[in-house]
Amino acid sequence: MSELKRLAGEKAIEFVEDGSVVGVGTGSTVAYFIEALGRIRDRIAGAVSSSEQSTRQLKSLGIEVLDLNAVGPLRLYVDGADECDPHRRLIKGGGAALTREKIIAQASDRFICIIDPAKQVPVLGRFPLPVEVIPMARSLVAREILAITGGQPVWREGVVTDNGNWVLDVHGLQIVDPVVMEERLNQIPGVVSVGLFARRPADVVIVGGEPPQVLR
């Protein structure tokens, strides 16, 4: 599996433009992308990072980590996913980095998602949907999610996001219309962000393999 993730991560390097600031996601697949980015660090102007974890790896390879507010819109964002449907809509947040990931994806012209083939599904929802919540709203949000979706929210106890919030994982969903689901869950007071990337899906998906598959 990690070999397939590596193949996807290394293929994404072909999309990096010389002199650009690269948006960087989080997770085990992205770790291979960052490793490869380290090998071409003299060709890029730096990176915007979606997590403390990725920031540490970027810095350890000598890549400058920049503030999104200072660099403005990005040309490219590269990130992994927990699930990907045939329309390049995603579930993300298995590593609890969904909010910053969503911000950078939205701020980027092009979002390239790197996955291994096991992440491809016909319909999103087999992977429990992560929702980042303000801690005081945890029970309220859980009750609302149950009422709206029928899914079972489970508190990821002990996990605190980089933003100081908590995560609920919603089990048992069949997400027939991901855009509608994303919009409805976003409206619950106390929800910071929903791990559905449907309103802003990936532009390109790279599936690890020999050779990697590039889906547009």
Ligand SMILES: O=C[C@H](O)[C@H](O)[C@H](O)COP(=O)(O)O
């Ligand atoms: O919060 C974490 C992210 O959304 C990751 O991109 C996602 O969980 C996929 O991670 P991995 O590449 O480790 O499977």
